[in-house]
Amino acid sequence: MAAILDIELIRTFHAVARIGKFSAAAQELHKSPAAVSVHIQRLEAVAGGRLLDRDNQAVSLTALGKRLLVSTTELLTTHDRVLADLHGTRLAGRITLGVPDEYADHVIRDIVPTFTAAWPNVILELKTAPSYALREQVQRGKLQAAVLTQPKELRNAEVEFLVTTTPVWVAALHATANLTEPLALAVHAAQCPYRQVMLQALRQSGRKVRIVLESPSNQAVKACVEAGLAISLIDRGRVTDNMRILDELPVIPDHDVVFMRSQASRDDETVDLLGQAIQQRFRL
Structure with a gap:
């Protein structure tokens, strides 16, 4: 029987590769660390070799893992775009998103076009400002969501981890x-x-x-x-x-780059989708 690449296994692999830790990837994916390990093992069985080198601090990609990451990036994007095309016209709304100046070019160039193409009836408005100003505006409900940088000790359940920056x-x-x-x-x-x-x-x-x-x-x-x-x-x-x-x-x-949403947007499906898009494509 021919091997099949399971999209859920690929998504788990991309999360571990991006974050560099099984525990943090499990938290982002709302899975247990054991489930994440099983996903990686199943994907390694399909790939025919080890994808990650692991130590007590973090994980790194093997040569095979790097090849798989590159070759499946477009596959994952295409999969999500197809689903969005099937359901995109059913969703409408307006999102005000804050982004620090240093990440604005990446969000505008690499994330916003794909999101707006997938969800054409969702209006996305961007505002740039320093991270602590954006955090305050999210907390006050002036912004629905924001990407921001903060010290690691501020990480809590109110934010969704994206990447670590040094x-x-x-x-x-x-x-x-x-x-x-x-x-x-x-x-x-x-x-x-x-x-x-x-x-x-x-x-x-x-x-x-x-x-x-x-x-x-x-x-x-x-x-x-x-x-x-x-x-x-x-x-x-x-x-x-x-x-x-x-x-x-x-x-x-080190600091964290995180995605933060306002209290009123906790159950907003449009903000959920934007957060997923940012998590999948955000990089330094």
Whole structure:
């Protein structure tokens, strides 16, 4: 009998590959860790080899796992699009979604077009703002949902985990970073978690600073760093070829990128579908 790829097994595999931990993937999928392990074992039997290398901290993809991840990404997207096409016209509504500036391009380019094509009668409105401002607006019901960054210790049942991000200090690639005091900084606007954690870490280490740039624009902060005018704190995955990572400054703990919905949207099917689309396609 020919082997068959079960779409549920593939979805479980993608969740584990994206998150890097069985327990966190199980939580996202609303399954037990044991069920997730069984899904992976069944998929490995079909694939003909081990898909994941595991240790006490996390999991990583084997060569076979990387091949399967790439080859099934479009399959999973197509499967969900077919279901959406069958039922999309039955669903209508309006969603106000908040997104931090640094992730807006990814959400607008890679997630929104697919979602709006699948659900043509759902109107999606976007607003960009710093993460803590978005969190406040969701809590007050001004936004139905938001993607936002926050320290890991704030993770709770009110949010849905997307990915982990590692903040790193950066300077211009070809400029000698001047780490004498006061440190020249490019900082994000107030209510940005990176702004708060970077200033707090430097104060606790006894360093004096001067702010060269304060901006809500992630592109402006990057440009200031690449020009050699200041140093800043950004996601490790967003370090450009014109930057270098600084190891001399205080280590900043990892943060979570999460999906948060308002209390009134807990049982909203349109927000459920948007959350699923973001979870499946969000990346750093």
